[in-house]
Amino acid sequence: MNIALIAHDQKKKELIDFVKDNEKLFSKHTLYGTGTTGKKIMENTNLHIARFLSGPYGGDQQIGNLIALGQMDMVFFFRDPLTAQPHEPDISALMRLCDVHSIPLASNKATALIFLNIL
Numbered sequence: 001m002n003i004a005l006i007a008h009d010q011k012k013k014e015l016i017d018f019v020k021d022n023e024k025l026f027s028k029h030t031l032y033g034t035g036t037t038g039k040k041i042m043e044n045t046n047l048h049i050a051r052f053l054s055g056p057y058g059g060d061q062q063i064g065n066l067i068a069l070g071q072m073d074m075v076f077f078f079r080d081p082l083t084a085q086p087h088e089p090d091i092s093a094l095m096r097l098c099d100v101h102s103i104p105l106a107s108n109k110a111t112a113l114i115f116l117n118i119l
């Protein structure tokens with residue numbers, strides 16, 4: 001599967017720990033990420049992440065493009081609901097495209113844990 005990994009700054013540690021804990025499962029898939037999230041996951045695991053731009057600079061939109069093209073199977077996007085994001089329209093657009101194309105989106109760890117069953 002093609003899987004996108006994205007986290008806002010306050011959620012990066014949570015996503016990195018989650019990916020580390022499940023590294024063997026994730027290693028079976030092709031992984032994509034926004035710039036900083038992808039970099040930090042690669043620094044903390046042996047996984048390769050195809051990185052796009054950082055979220056505020058267009059990374060969310062680039063991942064949305066792959067969703068629109070039917071080239072993304074699952075999205076893990078640990079969002080920070082308590083901090084205003086300058087690129088909120090891009091974030092909404094990414095989540096909207098997941099709904100338009102019926103792509104599973106885990107926006108928090110509880111959902112991500114359930115998604116593990118189908119990795």
Ligand SMILES: O=C(CO)COP(=O)(O)O
Nearest residue numbers: 034035036037054055056
């Ligand atoms: O802002 C993001 C998602 O909206 C994530 O971007 P980074 O991974 O570059 O921090």
